[in-house]
Amino acid sequence: MFDVVIVGARCAGAGLALLLARRGMRVALLDRDEFPSDTLSGHYLHQSAVARLAGWGLRAGLDQLGCPALPSMLLDLDGVELAGSALPVNGEHLAYCPRRYAFDAWLLEEARAAGAEIHTGVRVDGLLYEDERVAGVAARSRAGTRMEWPARLVVGADGMQSTVARLAGARMADLRPSYACAYYAYWEGLDLGRAELYLRGDGVRRFAVAVPTNDGATTVCVAWPAEEHERLRGDLDGAYHAALRALPLGDKLDGARRLDRLQGCIKNPNFVRQSAGPGWALVGDAGYHKDPITAQGMADALRDAELLADAIALADGSALDPASSTYEAARNRMLGPLFDYTCALAQLRSPPPEMRALAQAMQHQPQALARFFGIMAGSFELPAFFDPAHVAAIMDGSLETAGAP
Ligand SMILES: Cc1cc2nc3c(=O)[nH]c(=O)nc-3n(C[C@H](O)[C@H](O)[C@H](O)COP(=O)(O)OP(=O)(O)OC[C@H]3O[C@@H](n4cnc5c(N)ncnc54)[C@H](O)[C@@H]3O)c2cc1C
Structure with a gap:
């Protein structure tokens, strides 16, 4: 019997496993993916995330992931250029943009080193029940072997289409539309030294962001309104390049070379899910998902992991349900203004x-x-x-x- 079984081993899951294992809990961390691997995602880590990782004793490891530190940014808001640096968080004034293959695998290894038991290549497809409480998970290996992991608490850290949420019947507490779609590729030969963001509102409705990452490359992402996707999808490459060419960023791409195919999301739903129930909880995108325009997903996933780990540490008795409820309430108190702000920006309108x-x-x-x-x-x-x-x-x-x- 495990204390906690966590489904999903990226930011939210690996972060939680690390924190619980360090507190001496018996933790299993399961993922259908193998690591190191990329996932569909940008990877800008705000100072809040850097400070949280520093608080976990991981600051030096982050520095060694091979992506440049980013001391400043440019935001071009309908032609008004704002260039500067954010106030630091707990003394951390740098942001980073590590590729997920590097970041996720590193965090996973830190969780393993802390004592978490890790199983990759297993897809969770069922929940175990005892007295109407969730009491573990059932999964299948790639070879088709059936396996079960009984636990006092099951945590879904399995992303926005969370299987744990679906099987546990988690309801939507706040569901808003998917406002924008976003596609990105990696480029070489672009030397920005900072994150650059461009918003073109009414009459254009495009957003682009370029951020230096690992291997000397820069990730360049373009977003446009969800309702335009149908029209543009016949020539996404053309739409992506046309959007970039229409921005000052377009000139900077002269002489740079795109390295790979476009990847992206047609739908970026905005929702808050019920994230606690008898024997289960949800962290990261599984419980709270928003458009990537404000790049808060990874920072929020790490924050949620810490909130849940803290709540579990304070729990006594065999059931961890009160801890999950305490966590959900604490998380919900933190969402409001930035969730609204993200949804407003994702509509790609001109600022009033x-x-x-x-x-x-x-x-x-x-x-x-x-x-x-x-x-x-x-x-x-x-x-x-x-x-x-x-x-x-x-x-x-x-x-x-x-x-x-
Ligand atoms: C285009 C785009 C750009 C983005 N840019 C940024 C950015 O710059 N900065 C930022 O902070 N955020 C960004 N995000 C958001 C960020 O990707 C997410 O918020 C973050 O990955 C959430 O982490 P997570 O651990 O909750 O879930 P995920 O990273 O989604 O991990 C979930 C894991 O669960 C596993 N899993 C799922 N189902 C099962 C199952 N049934 N059994 C076993 N394993 C399972 C998956 O294999 C996966 O490894 C972006 C997202 C998109 C789409």
Whole structure:
């Protein structure tokens, strides 16, 4: 009997396994994939994620993954260019963009080193029950062998189409449309030294992001409205290149070379699922999924892993259900403003006139920009940034003259 069986061994699952195993729990971590392997995903790690990994004692390992540290970014908002650095999170002022084949395999090995039992190449397709509680999982190996893992708690860290969620009957607590589709490829010969993001709103409705990653390559992703996918899918390559050529980023791609085929997602649903029930819990994308435009998925997955591990550590008795409920409530308290902000950005609309004016005012105010970029980096609260008094201080320049951190 395991204390916890975790289905899905990438950011959320490996992170949780690591934290629980370090606390002396008997943990099994299962994944249908083999590692190292890529998954359909960008991989920008905000400062909040870097700080969390540092808190887990993994800062040096992250540095050794072979992708450049990113001290700054450019956001081009309908032609208004904002360039700067985010306020640090717990002293971490760098972001990273490690390829998933490197990041996920590294985290998995850290979980193994902490004592988690790892089984790859196994697809979970059933839940075990005892007295109407989930009491383990059933799975099949690639060779077709049937296996069972009994556990006090089953955690679905198995992504947005979570099998654990479906089998446990997790309901949608908040379901919003899929606003945008996104496709990316890797390029060589592009030397940006920072993340660059471009939004073109009304009349165009495109978003592009380019970020340096491993092997000297840069990941370049383009998003467009979901309703345009049908029209564009006959020539996605053409649509991708046309979108890039229409941006200042297009000039920077002259002389660069695309390395691989386009990969992407037609649907990027936005939802919060019920994430706790008798004998089960969900972490990462399985429980909370949002459009990748704000690149919060991996940071959120690591945060959820820590929230659940902390709740389990405080639990007593044999059932871990109260811990999962405590975790779900804590996670839900953290979602609100950034979930709304992500859904708004994913609609690829022009910023309203007052936001455009604010962006223009911020252009030459490094402190205001540090706070603005800090919203996504995890160092500044979104409601505090858009508080009328704070906005007024940016508009009249007094934030800058006060030397605000
Ligand atoms: C185009 C795109 C760009 C993105 N860009 C970024 C970005 O720049 N930064 C960022 O932070 N996030 C980004 N994201 C989001 C990010 O990919 C996810 O939020 C993150 O991967 C979630 O991690 P997870 O561990 O919850 O799930 P996943 O990474 O989805 O891992 C789930 C694992 O579960 C396994 N699994 C599933 N079902 C089963 C089963 N039945 N049995 C066994 N194993 C199973 C899978 O094999 C997989 O390994 C992007 C997403 C997309 C689509």
